[in-house]
Amino acid sequence: MSVLCNVEGRLVPPDQAVVPVLDRGFLYGDSVYEVVRTYSGRPFELDRHLARMDKTALRIDLTLPPRAVIVRELQRTLEAAGNPESYVRIVITRGAGEFGLSPFLARGQNRLVLIVRPLVAPPEEQYERGLQMAIARTRRNPPQALDPALKTGNYLNNILALREAHEAGADDAILLDLAGRVTEGTTSNVFFVQRGVLVTPPLSLGLLEGVTRALFIEIARTQGLILREEPHGPEALAAADEVFMTSTLREAMPVTSLVFLESHGEQVRKVADGRPGPVAKRLRAAFREYVERTHLRR
Numbered sequence: 135m136s137v138l139c140n141v142e143g144r145l146v147p148p149d150q151a152v153v154p155v156l157d158r159g160f161l162y163g164d165s166v167y168e169v170v171r172t173y174s175g176r177p178f179e180l181d182r183h184l185a186r187m188d189k190t191a192l193r194i195d196l197t198l199p200p201r202a203v204i205v206r207e208l209q210r211t212l213e214a215a216g217n218p219e220s221y222v223r224i225v226i227t228r229g230a231g232e233f234g235l236s237p238f239l240a241r242g243q244n245r246l247v248l249i250v251r252p253l254v255a256p257p258e259e260q261y262e263r264g265l266q267m268a269i270a271r272t273r274r275n276p277p278q279a280l281d282p283a284l285k286t287g288n289y290l291n292n293i294l295a296l297r298e299a300h301e302a303g304a305d306d307a308i309l310l311d312l313a314g315r316v317t318e319g320t321t322s323n324v325f326f327v328q329r330g331v332l333v334t335p336p337l338s339l340g341l342l343e344g345v346t347r348a349l350f351i352e353i354a355r356t357q358g359l360i361l362r363e364e365p366h367g368p369e370a371l372a373a374a375d376e377v378f379m380t381s382t383l384r385e386a387m388p389v390t391s392l393v394f395l396e397s398h399g400e401q402v403r404k405v406a407d408g409r410p411g412p413v414a415k416r417l418r419a420a421f422r423e424y425v426e427r428t429h430l431r432r
């Protein structure tokens with residue numbers, strides 16, 4: 135089991151994995167990235183992740199290496215790391231080029247870096263307990279600025295929200311948009327159940343289209359659940375029958391309490407009776423069946 139990096143084709147341990155300080159990913163967050171995990175050692179939904187990376191790269195006009203190169207280097211690094219299950223971070227920066235902000239100074243000189251680590255999935259006990267999510271004061275940047283639909287290396291907005299959450303003792307943060315509507319978590323999407331209907335914020339508010347979000351929407355529909363993509367304020371989360379977050383690493387993780395940081399005295403509100411609800415559990419089980427069906431059996 136090891137943490138192994140791939141810097142432009144060189145396989146090295148993390149302490150030898152370096153990029154030049156003039157790299158634009160380092161200087162400006164001028165990069166795209168994806169996080170993929172393996173099930174039974176095989177990358178899960180890699181095509182969807184790489185399609186999302188293509189979309190982001192197109193929107194910021196960053197030229198990616200050919201997909202075959204990314205996939206080949208990913209397989210090579212996974213095999214060399216030899217972990218039973220891995221977390222993989224794929225980073226492609228706009229490279230170094232001449233010093234200066236203009237992206238035209240580095241046209242075409244991208245840099246591919248992969249980081250493979252042994253997967254640390256949340257413990258089952260966390261699914262039994264659920265998360266406490268803070269409703270952050272830091273707002274999600276609007277789509278008209280750096281569009282949250284883009285998965286770039288510039289995560290400072292989310293880092294600020296996560297810092298607020300951790301300062302308040304919460305596990306993670308949910309960000310509202312400028313109009314006070316729920317968007318998403320710092321690295322996850324949010325769903326809630328309201329009188330039997332599953333609700334998630336629409337992409338038009340400005341949020342990342344999670345690969346897991348899309349899968350859970352598909353699974354919920356095949357399970358016969360009514361699903362609505364509609365905007366709501368954070369009060370709707372506090373009044374919901376259950377709330378859960380989805381992401382590559384968390385699958386579907388229940389939220390059992392909320393901390394409203396904008397209220398006086400950091401008001402804590404339980405979600406329903408403060409215990410995980412049945413819908414997240416049922417959908418996660420169906421998700422696991424999907425993984426089994428589509429992925430594990432060759």
Ligand SMILES: Cc1ncc(COP(=O)(O)O)c(C=O)c1O
Nearest residue numbers: 321322323342344345346381382
């Ligand atoms: C801001 C944000 N939203 C949602 C997600 C969940 O996306 P996925 O399900 O593709 O992991 C992530 C994942 O990193 C994220 O960074």
